[in-house]
Amino acid sequence: MATLGIDFGTSNTAAGWMQRGAPVVIPLEGQNATLPTAIFLEFGSKRTLYGQAAARAMMDGEDGRFMRALKSVLGTPLARERRQFMAEKLTLIEVIARFLSEIKARAEAATGQTFDAAISGRPVRFHSVDAARDAQALVDLTQAYEMAGFGSVSFLPEPEAAALSVKGEGRILIVDIGGGTSDFTICEKSGLDTRVIASEGIRLGGTDFDKQISLSHIMPLLGLNAQIGNEFGEGSHSAPRGLYNDLASWEKITFVYGDKTVREVRRWERLARDPKVFGRLADVLEMHLGHDVAYAVEAGKITANGASEAMIDLGVVEKGLGVSLPNGDLMAQLFPAAQDIALCAEATLKAADMTPDDIDRVVFVGGSSLLGVIQQRIGLMFPNAAMETSEVFTAVVDGLAIAAGARVGA
Structure with a gap:
């Protein structure tokens, strides 16, 4: 049974698997490593478009319904409300399932494999101030994967997945700022071993x-x-x-x-x-x-x-x-958000029982981690650590592929 690693993101999605002992990102749209997490339900032809094709249809003024950032509705009542889409009523969980089913089909077409199982990234916390919604979000996403045709799905926090793919040794802080959440993992790497020490997250992102x-x-x-x-x-x-x-x-x-x-x-x-x-x-x-x-x-x-x-x-x-x-x-507009993100980084240190001087390297992943206000604020917290920008858009999916390979012995 082949296992597919899926980084289902608020803004972009990627898929990967292990091939000959190395993680390989599967192109989902041409040769692009990521696919925009966007859906367009075209009313006239009753087609469903995904990724850049969905965005083009929206910008060209085609008659239909465009949706993006649907990961953000997981755990909320909006996810289970039935709404009229074309000739049928669907919940947003069902719409997400169709997107994940498309990811599965494209990955299988590109690799010639059948992916019966998935290991999916997830935020450390979908909802950082509401434990009930946080738990419900995982239920919703699990259901979406099952509806998409996966026989089984397991989850790995996204910064912990990124930690698996980061090279080098020492104590590392992963700073993963995505479209909907900011997540942190402190890990210790030695040779091929990665030991996760602490992870924290906040519902705040791009x-x-x-x-x-x-x-x-x-x-x-x-x-x-x-x-x-x-x-x-x-x-x-x-x-x-x-x-x-x-x-x-x-x-x-x-x-x-x-x-x-x-x-x-x-x-x-x-x-x-x-x-x-x-x-x-x-x-x-x-x-x-x-x-x-x-x-x-x-x-x-x-x-x-x-x-x-x-x-x-x-x-x-x-x-x-x-x-x-x-x-x-x-910079001024986003500084309060950067402050909140820095507080979450401090909470990660506290959970690990460490000080900033215990961190050797800070590795930024996720598209929103490239914002100068974020990097400057985090840099001030860790003046003695090396600041690195890893494979910003694929570090998480690389790690998910590694985890998938480890589970099936690839």
């Missing part, structure tokens, strides 16, 4: 960083904090913040659309002191542009991280519309 930037820089252009005049009499009130929070959250965008919401926003537009901003919001909702805006924010974040300034281009909403995102603003 999609949360995108949300912060969107709420501070983009949503005011769509009416956040703008005043709506009372329908009768004098006075005014702010637009309800809940809609903007959902529109700025990757996993909730697809559920804000609807004729009732558009009609309500058009009413705000009529009553507003600045009708233009609510007109933009109504256009975004009417034309289903929420994910286009989110992608623009994500691109601006990435650019600003490596440059003095970036422009978040919102031309898809209104010709010539955009907002500047200086690197200094990015």
Whole structure:
């Protein structure tokens, strides 16, 4: 029975297996090592598209439902709500199962193997402040794997998987900042042996960083904090913040659309002191542009991280519309999140009964670990440790492949 290692991520997914004693990442989309964790249910042809094809269909304005960051709904009531998708009602667990089934099929086609079992990465904690939701998330994900056709599935915390693939010796802190969570493992490596000493995690990651930037820089252009005049009499009130929070959250965008919401926003537009901003919001909702805006924010974040300034281009909403995102603003905006992440790193040290001076190396994995504000804050905590950026996008899946191989003797 062949076992497939799957790093099912909030933003990207990868798969790997052991071949001739070495971990091999299986290309899932062309020669790409990772596949965007994105799904598009195309209404006209009733096809389901995955990865970059799903994102292209959304950006091309195809008629359908686009979903991304579905890992974030695991453990929440939203995961088990039945919703109308095309001609059937599905839960989001079933949608995730279809995505995992596609990963299985692509991996089998690429390798000629049949993968009856999976070893999946998981955050140290799906929900760091709600133990019940954290436990339910694992139940939900297990069910999704079973529905995807895997006879058995086991789980390994993602930073512990990355620890297996990191080369070298000594005491190492793995800093794994992904799309939805930040996870830490302290391990000791000696030769081929890896001993996990402590692991901790927090529900905070790249999609949360995108949300912060969107709420501070983009949503005011769509009416956040703008005043709506009372329908009768004098006075005014702010637009309800809940809609903007959902529109700025990757996993909730697809559920804000609807004729009732558009009609309500058009009413705000009529009553507003600045009708233009609510007109933009109504256009975004009417034309289903929420994910286009989110992608623009994500691109601006990435650019600003490596440059003095970036422009978040919102031309898809209104010709010539955009907002500047200086690197200094990015650093300041994300500093509170970096502080929370540093506190979790401290908790990992405490669980290991260690001090920063006990750590020889800090290894960053996960796409969001590349953010300068994160690396600087962690670097201040470990002034005597070597800072390394490992295989950022594949360290976890490499480790899962190693673990899978060890279980079947590959």
